[in-house]
Amino acid sequence: MRQDNQLIVLTHLSQLLLFITGFGSLLVPLILWATQKEKVYRMDEHGKHIINFQLSLIVCFLICIPGILFFGLGLLGFIVLGIFSFIFPIINAIKAGNGEIPSYPLTFNFIK
Template identity: 30%
Template sequence: MVTTADKTGATLMQISAFSQYIFPFGNLIFPTIIWSLKRKESEFINENGKRIINFQLSLLLYFMILLIVSVPIILYNIFNGIDVMLLDDGHWVEEQFTVGRITGIAIAAIVSIILLAALKVIEFFLILYAAVKNSNGEVYKFPLTIKFIK
């Protein structure tokens, strides 16, 4: 039997992931704190805590992979067309500055940026959906989640 206190605790734990918009890594820190304080009191909170932490760790991994792929590609495309020369009076001059050509590499970078933005939007709505499910006494299973904590 899931009590009202369990539902409230699990919902608060889900909503605490939104603290990422105020504190860096708040989406991991605050759910972990709530989960570690309440996990022995309620199996419902324990199960939902594992799920939100696993979901946030999975998203962190996906974001890191996308950043590792997209940032070097973007920097390469930006600096690809720049020729820099040093004049006699010590001033740097940029010649032939172009944004670059649209290539397969540039398209890969654009797709990576779009995926990063899409993941953030999806994360926002999945957290809200999980909070609603928890407030109704249901355990929500996040999609695309790697089980770091079993």
């Protein structure tokens, strides 16, 4: 296994593709994780955090949809989740660059 913090940082930042292209925030990190998890030191751990965060965001966004009918609380949820999906990949990319473990809030452990 090789140490490649730059690839791990890129994997975290690839979640921001959603804001550029409208898609890819789950697919690109999933492909990077699946192809590099056995080749790059700590990629498996970081990749699981990223995939769990992206899947959790999808679930939370789906929960917010019916919340729109209840006094617009779903819209507030969309805004908060949008902010989280922008800020936390950047924070965790910086942590990954420093060799630290990522921490994403509101994350369910789909993959352990």
